[in-house]
Amino acid sequence: MFDDFLVRAALAGLGVALAAAPLGCFIVWRRMAYFGDATAHAAVLGVALSLTLETPIFAGALVVCLLMATLVSNLTGRGYAMDTLLGVMAHSSLAIGLVAVSFLQGVRIDLMAYLFGDILAVGKTDLAVIWGGAAMVLFLVGYRWSGLLLATLNPDLAHASGISPKREQLILTIALAIVVAVAIKVVGVLLIAAMLIIPAATARPFCRTPEMMAVLAAIIGCSASLIGLKASYEFDTPTGPTIVSMVALMFAFSSIVWNISHRARARARTDS
Amino acid sequence: MLIQTNNLFVHLGQRLVLEDINMEVEKGEIVSIIGPNGSGKSTLLRALIGAVEPTSGQVQRAPGLAIGYVPQRLHIDETLPMSVRRFMSLPHRPTAAELDAAMAVAGVSGLDKQQVMSLSGGQFQRVLLARAILEKPDLLLLDEATQGLDHRGSAGFYHQIETVRQELGCAVIMVSHELHVVMRRTDRVICINRHVCCQGLPDVVSTSPEYQSLFALDYQEEAVYLHRDHHGYSHNGGKH
Numbered sequence: 151m152f153d154d155f156l157v158r159a160a161l162a163g164l165g166v167a168l169a170a171a172p173l174g175c176f177i178v179w180r181r182m183a184y185f186g187d188a189t190a191h192a193a194v195l196g197v198a199l200s201l202t203l204e205t206p207i208f209a210g211a212l213v214v215c216l217l218m219a220t221l222v223s224n225l226t227g228r229g230y231a232m233d234t235l236l237g238v239m240a241h242s243s244l245a246i247g248l249v250a251v252s253f254l255q256g257v258r259i260d261l262m263a264y265l266f267g268d269i270l271a272v273g274k275t276d277l278a279v280i281w282g283g284a285a286m287v288l289f290l291v292g293y294r295w296s297g298l299l300l301a302t303l304n305p306d307l308a309h310a311s312g313i314s315p316k317r318e319q320l321i322l323t324i325a326l327a328i329v330v331a332v333a334i335k336v337v338g339v340l341l342i343a344a345m346l347i348i349p350a351a352t353a354r355p356f357c358r359t360p361e362m363m364a365v366l367a368a369i370i371g372c373s374a375s376l377i378g379l380k381a382s383y384e385f386d387t388p389t390g391p392t393i394v395s396m397v398a399l400m401f402a403f404s405s406i407v408w409n410i411s412h413r414a415r416a417r418a419r420t421d422s
Numbered sequence: 423m424l425i426q427t428n429n430l431f432v433h434l435g436q437r438l439v440l441e442d443i444n445m446e447v448e449k450g451e452i453v454s455i456i457g458p459n460g461s462g463k464s465t466l467l468r469a470l471i472g473a474v475e476p477t478s479g480q481v482q483r484a485p486g487l488a489i490g491y492v493p494q495r496l497h498i499d500e501t502l503p504m505s506v507r508r509f510m511s512l513p514h515r516p517t518a519a520e521l522d523a524a525m526a527v528a529g530v531s532g533l534d535k536q537q538v539m540s541l542s543g544g545q546f547q548r549v550l551l552a553r554a555i556l557e558k559p560d561l562l563l564l565d566e567a568t569q570g571l572d573h574r575g576s577a578g579f580y581h582q583i584e585t586v587r588q589e590l591g592c593a594v595i596m597v598s599h600e601l602h603v604v605m606r607r608t609d610r611v612i613c614i615n616r617h618v619c620c621q622g623l624p625d626v627v628s629t630s631p632e633y634q635s636l637f638a639l640d641y642q643e644e645a646v647y648l649h650r651d652h653h654g655y656s657h658n659g660g661k662h
Contacts (some may be wrong), residue, residue, distance in 0.1 A: 249591045296513040303498065308475040310491030311557065321522070337597050357503040358537065 155270055156383065160282050162272040163375030163393065166333045166345060169284035171368035172291045173325050174346035175353075175360065179302050180322075184233055185222075187343040188240035189378060190330050192218040194339055197264050201254055207264075208279050208331050214329035218243060223319070242339035266339030267390035270377070276335050283332035287325045294321050299360055336389040348397040355408035370400055424449055424487060424561050425470060432462070432469055439465045441617040443479075447561065452587065452594045454608040454624075456601065458636060461615040464494060467565050470595070474539035480619070487561060490554030494548070494565040498538050506541070507534040510553045511634050520556060522571040527589060528552035529582055544575045548582065555586055562586065564596040574601065580607060601637065 177186050193211040200210025218239050251261060263271070272280075290381045291298065299310040301318035308315045316320045353366035378393030383393075426446035432439050439462045447453050457463050463482055467482055468474045471491055483489075498504060525531050528551045533541070541549060544559055547567055554562060566581065570577035587594055598604050604611060605624045612621040619632040627633050 179499060181499070181501075184592065300512045301510075302502070303504075304496055306468060306471065306473045306493055306511075307491060309468075310471040310489045310563070313513060315528075354501060354503065358505050359503055359508045361508075362452075363503055 151252040154206045154270075156379070157391065158272045158274070158277055158377055159269045160376060161277055162269055162336050163379055164372050165280040165284040166329070166336045166369030166374045167229040167343045167349070168368055169329050170288040170333070170342075171349055171371050172364040173322070174300060174327055174348075174371075175364050175367055176291075176302060176322055177326075177346050178350045178354070179360075182322075183343065183347050184236050185219075186330075186346050188222070188236040189219055189241040190339045191341040192247075193330050193334060193342075194264065195250065196247070197334065197339075198247045198250035198254075201251065202419070206235040207334060208283070212327055214243065215330050215416055216324065219327060220321040223323070240292035243361055254291060263338070264334055265338050265340050266388060267334065267336050267341065268275040269336045269393075271389075272335055279334045280336070283328045287328050290321055290325050294318060298322065301330075310417045337393060341390050341394045344394045344397065346400050348394070349374070352397065352404040355404055355411075370397065374400060379386060423482075424484050426482050427469070428482065430466075430469060430481065431477045432465055432474055433477045434465065434474070438544075439503065439616065440469065440614075443614070443618055443620065445618065446610055447559070447593050448594055450587075450591055450593055451609045452596070452607065452614045453610045453612060454604040455595065455612050455614060456599070456604055456637075457614040457619075463614060464565055466614065467491075467563050467595070467597055469621055470563060477527070480648045483638070484560070487560045488557055490559030491563070492547070492554050492564045492567045494567070494569055496550065504538045506536050506538055508550055509538050509549065510534070510556060511535060512553075514556070516556050521533045521636045524552045525549075525553040527582070529578070529588055542577070544571050547571065549581075551582065551586070555590065559590065559592050562590075562592050562594045564594065564598075566597050566599065568598070568600065574603050576603070 157347065158392045172187075177183055179228060192214050196211035196214030197207055198210075199205075204209070218233065222232065222235050222239055225235055230238075235294050248261070260268075295307065296320065297313045298318050300311060300313055301315040305315040308318070329346070330339070330342050333345065348387055349367040349371040353363045357363040357366055374396040375393050378396040381387070381396065382389040382392035424447050426457060427443050428638060430443040431438055432499070443466060445453075455463050455466060463473060471489055472481070507521065509526070516524070521534070522531070528548045530548045530552055532546060532547060533549065538546065538549070551564075551567070555599060562642070567583075568579050571579060583596075584593070584607065596604075596608075605628060608624060610622065611624050611627040613619045613627055613633050613636065615628075615636060619636060620627055620630045622630075
């Protein structure tokens with residue numbers, strides 16, 4: 151069944167959506183949206199490096215993402231704010247990556263494929279990389295779930311319980327780098343942040359616990375991948391962007407529902 | 423000894439916040455840390471739990487020491503859905519019976535299904551206390567835990583802490599600005615203003631010249647406050 155390109159595409163989309171969901175929740179809770187975005191931009195430099203050195207794209211992207219994340223974490227607070235540093239690093243590595251790619255001779259690469267992904271071209275090896283990466287991320291986040299949550303809630307409470315917020319931050323950073331590296335093929339570096347943040351944000355109004363939010367975000371991400379894939383096949387639109395548009399639609403729907411129910415509740419309160 | 427500091431110095435950025443702090447807490451005692459605003463009280467507590475690194479000196483904890491920490495104020499982001507029950511089971515999931523017992527001791531029975539964001543200041547403070555109890559602490563640390571509570575609320579809160587200590591037999595370190603409570607309910611007082619000004623029994627500390635110079639004005643205000651407090655209670659039929 152892996153011989154059908156549509157089946158491979160669907161599986162790739164599901165793998166990325168599953169890994170991105172719980173991680174996206176942490177990004178939303180910790181207000182790290184820009185961090186995710188910046189990590190993804192840096193991946194372009196990683197792509198350029200792996201093409202030059204003829205290493206797998208996944209490895210190059212992973213290494214550059216990790217480097218950037220550590221650099222930003224270590225430089226923060228030394229005269230620059232986090233978002234300034236992220237802006238500097240993200241766009242310089244994107245620019246340098248694009249320049250570096252243009253120097254490559256003899257290699258014909260479709261840059262658009264890395265910026266926006268090419269889910270229909272996913273091969274069996276890509277599929278193995280995506281699902282391997284997704285499994286690793288789910289394991290990391292699942293294994294450290296309580297610690298990550300407590301460190302997100304309040305670093306001091308984590309310290310008092312013997313959990314190091316720094317270590318939890320590192321785990322999140324590594325997981326983020328893995329997701330970005332595996333998702334390049336599926337939605338591309340420019341749209342990864344969308345797959346991380348939008349499903350989590352869409353799930354928020356309907357949840358009472360963090361676990362519920364992670365599961366619902368996964369369901370939303372997965373259904374958007376499948377619907378987006380089908381839609382792009384029907385209407386002959388670019389697949390990555392179609393998937394992201396689907397999640398965006400779901401987000402719009404969710405926030406309308408949230409607003410209406412909020413108002414209804416407020417009215418009930420004033421009436422009583 | 424449960425916890426002790428040896429020549430503890432802490433800088434936050436360039437600023438010297440704690441200077442040569444030596445203190446220790448024994449099993450089961452209630453110790454209050456008092457001092458003016460910005461005197462380093464909260465930083466001392468955060469150094470005790472390991473949240474700030476000392477510039478020099480050490481914090482020594484008894485092996486396997488379980489700490490329950492109730493922070494001054496806790497802001498939970500609205501993006502994070504969190505029921506009281508779920509919050510209390512972080513990081514260790516207690517049994518339902520343990521959870522109910524802890525909530526009863528802290529005086530917040532029946533709130534477990536609520537969202538943490540919807541609690542009032544007093545309720546949230548008690549939920550934090552309940553969560554700290556669930557860690558089965560040998561040492562309970564309270565950082566201005568009654569801030570934002572009205573007078574009756576804070577009196578009730580201190581009463582609850584007394585109950586908790588009796589049930590768990592744990593030591594308590596509390597940072598407080600409510601001198602009348604401190605003087606009445608603690609075994610020992612440590613008065614700091616970057617360095618330790620004086621420490622000892624409440625009676626001894628309150629008559630020491632260092633204490634009087636630090637709190638001269640406050641103390642007079644407290645005396646007036648105390649008077650009103652007794653008055654108020656007699657109306658309500660309570661007693662001290």
